[in-house]
Amino acid sequence: MTDKISRFPVPELDALPEDVRERILAVQERAGFVPNVFLMLAHRPAEFRAFFDYHDALMEKDVGLSKAEREMIVVATSAAGQCLYCVIAHGAVLRIRAKNPRIADQLATNHRKAEITPRQRAMLDFALKLSTRGSEVEDADIEALRVHGFDDDAIWDIGAIVGFFAMSNRLVHLAGTPPNEPFYLMGRVPKG
Structure with a gap:
């Protein structure tokens, strides 16, 4: 596997807005690693927030579909x-x-x-x-x-x-x- 996770900038965690950094660290705590897609999207914090808010709204409920x-x-x-x-x-x-x-x-x-x-x-x-x-x-x-x-x-x-x-x-x-x-x-x- 390559170490490169994006063709675009990947910011350092300490350079991210606090809420974005906290969300990434919470995922790392649960999974034991940071999924590359979180880091790939982090260079655009407003889109990162919107993406994962919509993701969670669709994927984290257990009504109608498991x-x-x-x-x-x-x-x-x-x-x-x-x-x-x-x-x-x-x-x-x-x-x-x-x-x-x-x-x-x-x-x-x-x-x-x-x-x-x-x-x-x-x-x-x-x-x-x-x-x-x-x-x-x-x-x-x-x-x-x-x-x-x-x-x-x-x-x-x-x-x-x-x-x-x-x-x-x-x-x-x-x-x-x-x-x-x-x-x-x-x-x-x-x-x-």
Whole structure:
């Protein structure tokens, strides 16, 4: 792995605004390392704040979609967008949240053959269509989700996660940000 995490400036932690620095240090405390995307985005503090506030609003709730299902959307659509960082980083989070060391690899390769429920398959069918062929989304696609028990809020969340991570994928491509090494083993081997 390269030590370079961005094609753009990466500020020193002590040079960052206090709230940005504190958020990065809190993540480091929980994870044991600083995910590269935090450092890559830190050179633009206002965008860093907006990015992670929206990320948390979408990904840290457990209503309508489980936290694991939210990560499933990220992994499947990031694979379609060829974003190595998001597949690896969110694959790690998915393995932990789903308590399944195989799931992220399955979703990144072919969600139709993954160990998921029919409801989750419908969710990912829709997410991938929106991600790769968004202009083709029709009322029938929304109705297919409703058949599987998704309400308007859950359907909106699926779409918002797809949209947010399309942006995230593109920023990672722009910056050339690689995944951190620890992500590769998270959720595969016991912690410690």
